[in-house]
Amino acid sequence: MFDSLSEKLQSAFKTIRGHGKLSEQNIKEALKEVRMALLEADVNFRVVKDFTERVRKRAIGREVMKSLTPGQQLIKVVNEELTELMGKESSGLSFATTPPTTLLLVGLQGSGKTTTAGKLASMLRKENHKPLMVAADVYRPAAITQLQVLGQQLQIDVYADGAEKDPRKICQKALQQANHEGFDVVLIDTAGRLHIDQELMQELRDLKALTSPQEVLFVADAMTGQDAVTVADQFNKALDVSGVVLTKLDGDARGGAALSIKAVTNRPIKFVGVGEKLDQLERFHPERMASRILG
Numbered sequence: 001m002f003d004s005l006s007e008k009l010q011s012a013f014k015t016i017r018g019h020g021k022l023s024e025q026n027i028k029e030a031l032k033e034v035r036m037a038l039l040e041a042d043v044n045f046r047v048v049k050d051f052t053e054r055v056r057k058r059a060i061g062r063e064v065m066k067s068l069t070p071g072q073q074l075i076k077v078v079n080e081e082l083t084e085l086m087g088k089e090s091s092g093l094s095f096a097t098t099p100p101t102t103l104l105l106v107g108l109q110g111s112g113k114t115t116t117a118g119k120l121a122s123m124l125r126k127e128n129h130k131p132l133m134v135a136a137d138v139y140r141p142a143a144i145t146q147l148q149v150l151g152q153q154l155q156i157d158v159y160a161d162g163a164e165k166d167p168r169k170i171c172q173k174a175l176q177q178a179n180h181e182g183f184d185v186v187l188i189d190t191a192g193r194l195h196i197d198q199e200l201m202q203e204l205r206d207l208k209a210l211t212s213p214q215e216v217l218f219v220a221d222a223m224t225g226q227d228a229v230t231v232a233d234q235f236n237k238a239l240d241v242s243g244v245v246l247t248k249l250d251g252d253a254r255g256g257a258a259l260s261i262k263a264v265t266n267r268p269i270k271f272v273g274v275g276e277k278l279d280q281l282e283r284f285h286p287e288r289m290a291s292r293i294l295g
């Protein structure tokens, strides 16, 4: 994961290693390489600019601590700023005071929404919740079947109604079932499209108004880099999402989405998908990710 970025950052810090003290000149040289490394990792241009400026300001004029070399000192600042960039602290899910808690999963087709619904439901069950997954994609019968198969695999209940063409009615009935049968978390797998269109957004807005979810989670494919960030921004503007699930991080060699999405949307990454298997979902910890990137 993010191997090339890690390598390039290491090389940037090497340039400063021989110096006795952090000076404006040697910080400038190292940051030039940091900037290149981030741009090559497909991090949003503005994000890179702000990031390197913050690091520069903090690094300049710093007394080098006796125990740290200038290289280590700069790494420390970069580490802290990378953590800040990705959200500082780990953000959990909000739960309803009166169950059920409703989670609306939104995103483009193929981003990993359905898989994430299954992974998240499974994670929540391990934490003693009783989840119900809802198949609200009325446009692709295969999507309903996919969720049902996942439900069978995981032994988690799925609300589906292949004959109902109105996703609002599906959600209403699913919430009724949750109330009657004591499901305390309802995960709604909404329809995705290949591209954003107004009809999709309106449908999602309607579902949000109807279900008053505690979380609207935007599911993004990390491998699509800046496209994921742009789409996240658009979904957020239309729907005011509460957080992001970044999938396929295991296949993401660059890291651009992970490093830009919070800064661009101001919404935290809450979970990351790190493989196709149903237990391969992790809570996102910005600090751990920053340390991992810095090697």
Ligand code: GDP
Residues within 6 Å of the ligand: 107, 108, 109, 110, 111, 112, 113, 114, 115, 116, 192, 247, 248, 249, 250, 251, 272, 273, 274, 275, 276, 280
């Ligand atoms: P949806 O159309 O948004 O519901 O997407 P799916 O859930 O059908 O996922 C699309 C593809 O991405 C499937 O082949 C999943 O197995 C795969 N996928 C989802 N999440 C991950 C992940 O975290 N890592 C990997 N490697 N593959 C994933």
